Amino acid sequence: MTALDLVRQRLAGFAQRGAHGLSPLYEHLASRAAEDPEVAGLLTAAPEHFAQPTLLLAAAHRLVQAEPFHELSNYYPSLGGTYGADERTWSLFRAFVLERADRMRALIASRSTQTNEVRRAALLYPAVAMVKGPVGLLEVGCSGGLLLGLDQYGYRYQTEQAGQLVAGPAKAALGLHCALELAPGAELPRIPKTVKVAAKVGLDRAPADLTDEDTYAWLEACVWADQPERLRLFGVAAAVQRKAPPEFVTGDAVADLAAAAARVPADLPLVVITSNTLHHLPGDEFVRALRELDRPAWWVSHESYAAALVHVLPGRSDLEAPHEAVGVLGLTKFEGGEVVSAKALALTAQHGQRLVWLP
Template sequence: MPTARRVVANSQVDPNRFWSDEPGMPDLAELRGQLLAFAADEAAGVSPLYEHLATQAAEDAEVVGLLTEVAVPEEAGQLLLAAAHRLVYAEPFHPMSRYYPSVGGTDGVDGATWPMFREFVLERATRMRELVRARVARGTEVRRAALLYPAVAAAAKQVRGPVGLLELGCGAGLLLGLHRYAYRYQTEADGQLTAGPAKSPLGLHCAVQLAEGAQLPKPPKSVRVGARVGLDPAPVDLADEDAYGWLESCIWADQPERLRLFGVAARMQRGDPPELVRGDLAGELAGAARRVPAELPLVVFNTGSLVGGADVVAALAELAARRSVYWVHCAPYRSGLDAVLPDRPDLAEAAGSGFSGTLALTRWEAGEAKVSVLARTAEDGQRLLWL
């Protein structure tokens, strides 16, 4: 990587010419590429505000320069917009807020959006740099509980009794409350199927398509859970106001329904929080599992890519040699599932399908992984293709 450095002060200059001088830090060309990828691959068709801001930011060397200290360049787009969102929350009467539905704004993207955003973040450059340097992008998507519920319920049905839940990469652990949420699965053939406690404060909707010849099993009204543990390299304590505020800021500003669900789930959790364990997913898996009583069959689940996927799966297999373990994988195929179910290119994301993940239930018998592929899933938790 080039080591020369110049301080960029002119947004009209090509940002590809400028570099960071510190080893391991991303150059501006790489950051620009990550912003464009975020706009095209994540925000397009989902968030007009974030697509516009990320696209414009990629062409502005001064704004890109705010990101030179990010630890993970792939998070550049999310971190830039989460940091700005955090600062808009802190100044809800600033004119920028009119573009942020999260603080009551109602204006759509127009010609003034980018110039105002640019001025806003550059005037607060010191704080922006502090946030992107010290924070990591945290995705909090409560709606994914609707994807997990059928698989967790299938494991509980086999157990015929209460289970212990262990979430890998839990963040704040809101998905560990999945048995407390109400669900409505909308199908074309059978209409609406309901599951979970009917009087739950939090209701989730999911549209279900059926593959040819497939039939969605009727989801149970309840799943009995005897213990809940989350494992994460950096778990989030929702009792910490600053940590709560950052999670809130990581939710996209023009998706107020996601913010509402996050708030409801967080309030529900405060009365009876799960136990969250800090540690490496593979290295601390056995220790976290010991916090679930041995008499409870263990249902381990993840909704994101597993860091060190093969090592985590090996740790799961080792754990399954000592106790009853079910693993619910709800993430892209090549983020862990491929370790127990190789050579399945049909489960990789199909371009334009909207289904980026695979829902699978794995159990080990005599050391051998028995995998049931249940569905393809949409990342936002609102669509399911049952296989």
């Protein structure tokens, strides 16, 4: 399989499973790009592991941001556009990116998709709350570190059984809403009003400095262009983070995990969180690094089953989602090089819209 074949396959898969039903614009663009060797070929400028469809779309989004009066912006709600995908969308997009092919390749070669989906904090909150605090959080693949602010956000979990469950600070600047459903045989989880976090560390190969204008613009570009509400939440969460930024460690998720964990005071329970990170990493090596930490650690994972929990909770074919937009929330405890406990807590919508709690 050539590099071009690979990216075309990924684009088609993203259109069919990743964007379908969530982003009409990106489903349309990805499906057409998969059939167009010239446009798809732009993505081959990225290292194979990072040559994901969202990187091509983010690079295009960034260039449209820089030319907000271009006709293509009419199709980008993030820039005030109100047009839905139609017969002109693809031709405009194709001409736009190919006329700027050098700039597209430069972005694709030097950047990676850094999605700061703050709504995922609503997925992680119930799992982190299961570890008796105050805790020390270490987010691996943190980008701008917005999920590390999960103790500062307000939450509204909508349930059929108990109405709306409210958590988080009463006057939180950012409020997140999440549907909480029960799988057959499951009971509503206990969701405490507060989670106490005493230390916050983010590990990333390229931590994102939200005070840098160009970096901030790139993170905005990584938000899907026809989901302006996500962009609004990103902006509010970024403002919250700037008031009390976490400590960032630049390094590899596997090789530098122990060094990053050492930045969390030893007297705090260490809670390692990952959210849609392990599809960029060898999951077995990451779990090995967790086992080798010289202290007890809880791993809150929000990943696909195949990327994460399969390594600590094998044989759960019921968790293998047929759809890329479905993840699994897990909680695993490591101590003395062993897995003390591992549990699948819930199925999730990848952007934080829904939890389906498991028995």
